Amino acid sequence: MRHAFKTALCALLIIVSAIAPAHAQQISIIRDAEIERDIKIYATPIWRAAGLDPDVVRVHLVNDNSINAFVAAGQRIFVFTGMLKVAEDPLQVIGVLAHETGHITGGHLARFQDGLKGASTISILSLVLGAAAMAAGAPAAGAAILGSGGEFATRSFLIYTRTQESAADQAGLGFLTASGQSGSGLISFFEYLGDQESLMTENKDPYVRSHPMTQDRIDRLRTDAEKSPYWDTPARPEDVERLKRIKAKLVGFLEHPTIVFQTYPLGDTSSYARYARAIAYHRQALETQAMAEVDALLAERPHDPYYLELKAQILFESGRIEDSIEPYRAAVAAAPYEPLLRVSLAQSLLSKEDKSRADEAIENLVAANKMENDNGFSWHQLALAYTIKDDVAMAALAAAERYTVAGEAPSAARQAKIAVDKLKPQSPEWFRAQDLYMIARAAVEDTYRRRGKEPPQEEDPEESPDDGGKNDKAGG
Numbered sequence: 001m002r003h004a005f006k007t008a009l010c011a012l013l014i015i016v017s018a019i020a021p022a023h024a025q026q027i028s029i030i031r032d033a034e035i036e037r038d039i040k041i042y043a044t045p046i047w048r049a050a051g052l053d054p055d056v057v058r059v060h061l062v063n064d065n066s067i068n069a070f071v072a073a074g075q076r077i078f079v080f081t082g083m084l085k086v087a088e089d090p091l092q093v094i095g096v097l098a099h100e101t102g103h104i105t106g107g108h109l110a111r112f113q114d115g116l117k118g119a120s121t122i123s124i125l126s127l128v129l130g131a132a133a134m135a136a137g138a139p140a141a142g143a144a145i146l147g148s149g150g151e152f153a154t155r156s157f158l159i160y161t162r163t164q165e166s167a168a169d170q171a172g173l174g175f176l177t178a179s180g181q182s183g184s185g186l187i188s189f190f191e192y193l194g195d196q197e198s199l200m201t202e203n204k205d206p207y208v209r210s211h212p213m214t215q216d217r218i219d220r221l222r223t224d225a226e227k228s229p230y231w232d233t234p235a236r237p238e239d240v241e242r243l244k245r246i247k248a249k250l251v252g253f254l255e256h257p258t259i260v261f262q263t264y265p266l267g268d269t270s271s272y273a274r275y276a277r278a279i280a281y282h283r284q285a286l287e288t289q290a291m292a293e294v295d296a297l298l299a300e301r302p303h304d305p306y307y308l309e310l311k312a313q314i315l316f317e318s319g320r321i322e323d324s325i326e327p328y329r330a331a332v333a334a335a336p337y338e339p340l341l342r343v344s345l346a347q348s349l350l351s352k353e354d355k356s357r358a359d360e361a362i363e364n365l366v367a368a369n370k371m372e373n374d375n376g377f378s379w380h381q382l383a384l385a386y387t388i389k390d391d392v393a394m395a396a397l398a399a400a401e402r403y404t405v406a407g408e409a410p411s412a413a414r415q416a417k418i419a420v421d422k423l424k425p426q427s428p429e430w431f432r433a434q435d436l437y438m439i440a441r442a443a444v445e446d447t448y449r450r451r452g453k454e455p456p457q458e459e460d461p462e463e464s465p466d467d468g469g470k471n472d473k474a475g476g
Helices: 033-049 081-086 090-105 108-116 121-129 162-178 184-198 206-210 215-225 237-254 257-263 271-283 287-300 305-317 321-334 339-350 355-371 376-388 392-406 409-422 428-450
Strands: 027-030 058-062 069-072 076-080 145-148
Touching (some): 033 090, 033 162, 033 237, 033 305, 033 339, 076 081, 076 090, 081 090, 081 237, 090 162, 090 237, 162 184, 162 215, 184 215, 237 257, 237 271, 257 271, 271 287, 271 305, 287 305, 305 321, 305 339, 339 355, 376 392, 392 409, 409 428
Parallel strands (some): 058 076
Antiparallel strands (some): 027 145, 069 076
8 A cells, every 4th residue: 555546535544345134234433643632631621520541441433424433442432533523613512512521421331232132342452453354464654544343333333311311411510610611502403303203213424323313302301401601602622623633634545625624725825724725736646736635734834743733644645654754753743742754654664675774664663552552554564664774583573463453363372382482581671472372272262162263282483483474464
């Protein structure tokens, strides 16, 4: 996928396909550093008011035009792109996040397993993490779409009772008040969906199906929300700015270029319009026009990490890999705590398998994995970096991490065993390799026993470790 236009979404969005069962709908998870950051900024005051650790709660973006959001698999909030694209005020997004946080703190996920109808927790996590698919040679930079299927993908598995909905309403309003924000956005969002209550079930938006809504409920919520001293408090200007950028980015990536240019015509010289058009031009392989729009954005905000990221990715995906390195470096310098940016830089550094650049790539990948240790593509790139350096032991350890995240226990055990045999005994890395090996072996044995079979005896691993996918068309 090194060529920009082998997929419908080229610049920051990479599609990795998977086959869903015929009875299930497909769901796609989008990774994007900027949008994930902005939603966490919206939600952090709410999470703190709720007594949740913002570093623990995870946000996942679902590529779907449905107006929906839900919580699942612990403290994970799924936000659909459809909701973000139709939101007119950041208070609407913040209100929905507050309501969903109410479901987390109310313990409403206790019915999670019942709602899955046979889908296992690990299948949910594999959808969320998407590690194996991300290791398939696709750039991790900026954003990636992971396709998956299964019962989970029906999106309506978690149906709350009226009591739970009322509790989440009240908790959400409490979190908004405690964080000094208005509940008006939540009310307007519910009113927007209210007219769907009379639709046939199969035509209702998933949010209405999973969060039963009545006018009485909306009226009660409004009465309570208007009692807040912050009812008339508008959204912060910086939050309005964030939503405009989110919408421009999503439209640029996810809509047909014709729609992009209708929404953001050439006469519109706002930063949002330039952002969307730059993406659309790149999707059409119009590099000159795309770079002109990005350069205009950087002229106004030269240290904006996400403008720098877009410039770097346009260059990278247009085959100008060497030219992409400096803007990636600048993006990382501007946002050092964004792991996806570091992975993007590392990928550019490693693209020509230049040993002199391996150390810089390793430094960035190690930092990224400390911040986000469940990105399979990042571990895949780290295995490649160590392979380029001829460090067999560390390449095997990184590969073991990669396969552990992907849930591929046999491969994880094999790579961890190589690492154990080659690393310095009693070193931190050696202990980690041992842990990974024991976890993987236990998973393999459990799988065999559940199938009524005797687990295989431990076998000697292959003589050479995983090569980071260099010689594997599917990336291992």
